[in-house]
Amino acid sequence: MKLESVKRYAKKELNGWWIISLIGAAVILLPILYVFLEIFQEPNENWYQIREYLLGNYVINTIILVFFTGILTIFLGVTLAWLTSAYDFPFRKFFRWGLILPLAIPPYIAAYTYRTMLSYTGIVQSTLRNQWDVQINPELLSFSSLRGAIFVFTIFLFPYVYIIARAFLESQSSSYIENARLLGRKPTAVFFKIVLPLARPAIIGGAGLVIFEVLSDYGVTSYFGIHTITTAIFQTWFGMYDVDTAMRLAAWLMFIIIGVFILERLLRQRKRYHLSNKSKPLVPIKLKGVPAAAAFMFCTIVLSLGFIIPLFQLIAWAGLTFDKVWDISFFTLLTQTVSIAAISTAIIIIVATIIANVCRSKWAFPYILSKVITSGYSIPGAIIAIGVLAVFIQLDETLAPLYSYMGLGDAPLLLSMSIVMLIVGYVIRFMATGYNAVEVGFEKIGTKYTEASRLLGHGITKTFFRVELPLIKGALFSGFILTFVEICKELPLVLLLRPFNFETLATKTFQYAKDEMIHEAAIPSLMIIAISTMSVVVFHLIDKRVKK
Amino acid sequence: MKILEIKGLTFSFTKSKEPVINDFSFSMNKGEIVGILGQSGSGKSTLLRLIAGLEIPNKGAIHIAEAPVVTEKLFVQPEDRSVGMVFQDYVLFPHMTVKDNLLFGLVRTSRNERKSRLKEMLELVQMEEFELRYPHELSGGQQQRIALARALAPQPKVLLMDEPFSNLDSDLKDSIRLELRSILKKTGITCILVTHDRNDVEAICDRSISMSRIGDGNVSSIEKRIRIK
Ligand SMILES: Nc1ncnc2c1ncn2[C@@H]1O[C@H](COP(=O)(O)OP(=O)(O)O)[C@@H](O)[C@H]1O
Ligand SMILES: [Mg+2]
Numbered sequence: 001m002k003l004e005s006v007k008r009y010a011k012k013e014l015n016g017w018w019i020i021s022l023i024g025a026a027v028i029l030l031p032i033l034y035v036f037l038e039i040f041q042e043p044n045e046n047w048y049q050i051r052e053y054l055l056g057n058y059v060i061n062t063i064i065l066v067f068f069t070g071i072l073t074i075f076l077g078v079t080l081a082w083l084t085s086a087y088d089f090p091f092r093k094f095f096r097w098g099l100i101l102p103l104a105i106p107p108y109i110a111a112y113t114y115r116t117m118l119s120y121t122g123i124v125q126s127t128l129r130n131q132w133d134v135q136i137n138p139e140l141l142s143f144s145s146l147r148g149a150i151f152v153f154t155i156f157l158f159p160y161v162y163i164i165a166r167a168f169l170e171s172q173s174s175s176y177i178e179n180a181r182l183l184g185r186k187p188t189a190v191f192f193k194i195v196l197p198l199a200r201p202a203i204i205g206g207a208g209l210v211i212f213e214v215l216s217d218y219g220v221t222s223y224f225g226i227h228t229i230t231t232a233i234f235q236t237w238f239g240m241y242d243v244d245t246a247m248r249l250a251a252w253l254m255f256i257i258i259g260v261f262i263l264e265r266l267l268r269q270r271k272r273y274h275l276s277n278k279s280k281p282l283v284p285i286k287l288k289g290v291p292a293a294a295a296f297m298f299c300t301i302v303l304s305l306g307f308i309i310p311l312f313q314l315i316a317w318a319g320l321t322f323d324k325v326w327d328i329s330f331f332t333l334l335t336q337t338v339s340i341a342a343i344s345t346a347i348i349i350i351v352a353t354i355i356a357n358v359c360r361s362k363w364a365f366p367y368i369l370s371k372v373i374t375s376g377y378s379i380p381g382a383i384i385a386i387g388v389l390a391v392f393i394q395l396d397e398t399l400a401p402l403y404s405y406m407g408l409g410d411a412p413l414l415l416s417m418s419i420v421m422l423i424v425g426y427v428i429r430f431m432a433t434g435y436n437a438v439e440v441g442f443e444k445i446g447t448k449y450t451e452a453s454r455l456l457g458h459g460i461t462k463t464f465f466r467v468e469l470p471l472i473k474g475a476l477f478s479g480f481i482l483t484f485v486e487i488c489k490e491l492p493l494v495l496l497l498r499p500f501n502f503e504t505l506a507t508k509t510f511q512y513a514k515d516e517m518i519h520e521a522a523i524p525s526l527m528i529i530a531i532s533t534m535s536v537v538v539f540h541l542i543d544k545r546v547k548k
Numbered sequence: 549m550k551i552l553e554i555k556g557l558t559f560s561f562t563k564s565k566e567p568v569i570n571d572f573s574f575s576m577n578k579g580e581i582v583g584i585l586g587q588s589g590s591g592k593s594t595l596l597r598l599i600a601g602l603e604i605p606n607k608g609a610i611h612i613a614e615a616p617v618v619t620e621k622l623f624v625q626p627e628d629r630s631v632g633m634v635f636q637d638y639v640l641f642p643h644m645t646v647k648d649n650l651l652f653g654l655v656r657t658s659r660n661e662r663k664s665r666l667k668e669m670l671e672l673v674q675m676e677e678f679e680l681r682y683p684h685e686l687s688g689g690q691q692q693r694i695a696l697a698r699a700l701a702p703q704p705k706v707l708l709m710d711e712p713f714s715n716l717d718s719d720l721k722d723s724i725r726l727e728l729r730s731i732l733k734k735t736g737i738t739c740i741l742v743t744h745d746r747n748d749v750e751a752i753c754d755r756s757i758s759m760s761r762i763g764d765g766n767v768s769s770i771e772k773r774i775r776i777k
Contacts, residue, residue, distance in 0.1 A: 007621075008604065008618075008620075008621060008622065008623045448635060448637070448639045449639060449641060451600075451602050451626070451633075451635075451639075452633070452635060452639040452641070453641075453652070454602075454625070454626040454627045455600055455602075455626055455627070455629075455631060455632065455633045455699075456627075456632075456652050456653030456655075456698070456699075456702060457627050457628075457653055457655040457656075457702055458627055458652075458655065459625070459627050466652075467641055470643045471642070471643060
């Protein structure tokens, strides 16, 4: 293209919105690049030690967790999705969305709740002892280490598989399944020969989300004392303040993530089915008698384990510690959490809206831009946190002359001790959550209103405020809620990036649990669960509106 | 005065593909109503989008009222071109009433002028009682009148209409055609009307051009006819 016509294109497309978008993308990309670049640096002694004695063990633990959680969540998620979409039984409608509720309880909260319930003094053993005089081999119930972590991850993360598989089964598969039924195949044969292979892309997509969560986890694994690459990142930073080695570990974890990502793509794409897009919804078969009761029982057990039991236990504990925990300092904690989450979410939604608006134009570059800014979601919080930390420490070093010129003392850690660092971390990590919601809003309205407005004499900024914003505000609202909830639940990133003595509901809960003050942890935990339930409700409402 | 002049216009959606518009030239005088005829996919909508500034041509130039709006070096934003457009599906803003839709395009006008212009436009399309309705409370034909009034309100130099009858019942078409012509002539607007129906052109336009596919690519050919009254 000639230079002049490039200039002409720039004139059509470039504007303030673009400039903000490019800055946003750079800020998001920088910490991630920093982590990658660490690989080309000369490693230090700590690294050789870790690699020699520990890394093998970390990697093995990580693989065991990922493998078993992956298999079990697929089993549970798909079975439940199949049951609630292909069969009708008592309370099916309730279970249909109720089975999403386990997502409202962050796994680290579930971990300490279950472990305490099953301990010698916990409700299970003491009831057995006192009511029925039954003594149980403590080994049998010991709820820690890998077994406990796999249980917790499975019960509290399976909804990812469940949601995606169910949406797929309900909307896409009816003709195949009905055909198989008409051909006289037994339900089990239909399930294994038709449903599983058909739903494979959906199942793998859901399992991918679960695996990313497991790889990012710090709360559950560190509470159970399992060493993984993520916990190692924490140890090198908090134990040795060695940011270079922490970054090197993060880069390793990053490679595993990329590996999983590629594997997921391969597994998903090898077989593509051309499903008719006009397919009608699957009509469930009515179950009666024993099968109906069994289906009901199965859903009830899963929902009890995944939501009701821990919820009631936490409520009971909250009652015990209410007077002690529910005071002014708790109120401060709450407002602190809500305001930091609200500020970060507001930044995310504003930046996401600007970038999503820019990315509606047709050339290839916006596509890359949108991929860049949403990349944070598939990267564990710990990796992003270490990258942000390194960038901020570097910034403080670079700005040191300026600081001393301003009379702030010699080389103070100004930025890297401030709340700004945490907000930047949140923004990078959860940009995708907000962006995807905003993008859906823009996709729904298309470009025609924008074009109409511009032909009536309004520039893009005025068009945005008068036409687009009113039309996408529902999408912005649900994006806000979903992002806000994710931030309130987040643990590893805030642990690494918070300023000294700064607490949120999540860090306080985790601190109580680590200090074995389990009963005290109940109230902040319940608060987090209440906030998380909001996003489940939003999910449910969106689902309902889509159906209409 | 030539109110619209297009010279050697060439456009393709992707570089590798055959151009949708190929070396197209055309001009029209003030107050003319010109029909553009062509089968579906022959590039009619694309031509309108190029005139409006919603797409950038690969080659060629467009002048409106003797001022360049796009050349090899220059590009004027759609909002600064003084081009009005009635879209195929009207695109009335769903969150605004009829009144607000009409006022939307009156940017640099005083308050009193806006008021009188609103009244004038509603009278022109005979929709005075519908001022406070929302678009979804109107029938298809009523929506079309409002879309027309909205596009005319800012007094554009050129009005573009893309398949204005495609969403209307066919038994209404005859009377609507005549009404549209009388509205357009009353305002003295210069108008390009795109359609695939020769009857539309014969009822409304002063002359017409037809665009057609030749060979593999979409090549625009020109054929002029003077309207016989
Ligand atoms: N956004 C687009 N991207 C690629 N090709 C397009 C796009 N819009 C239209 N086309 C193609 O350009 C040609 C002309 O389209 P259009 O101008 O809409 O035709 P008409 O309005 O005469 O039916 C068609 O072959 C169509 O497939
Ligand atoms: Mg068209």
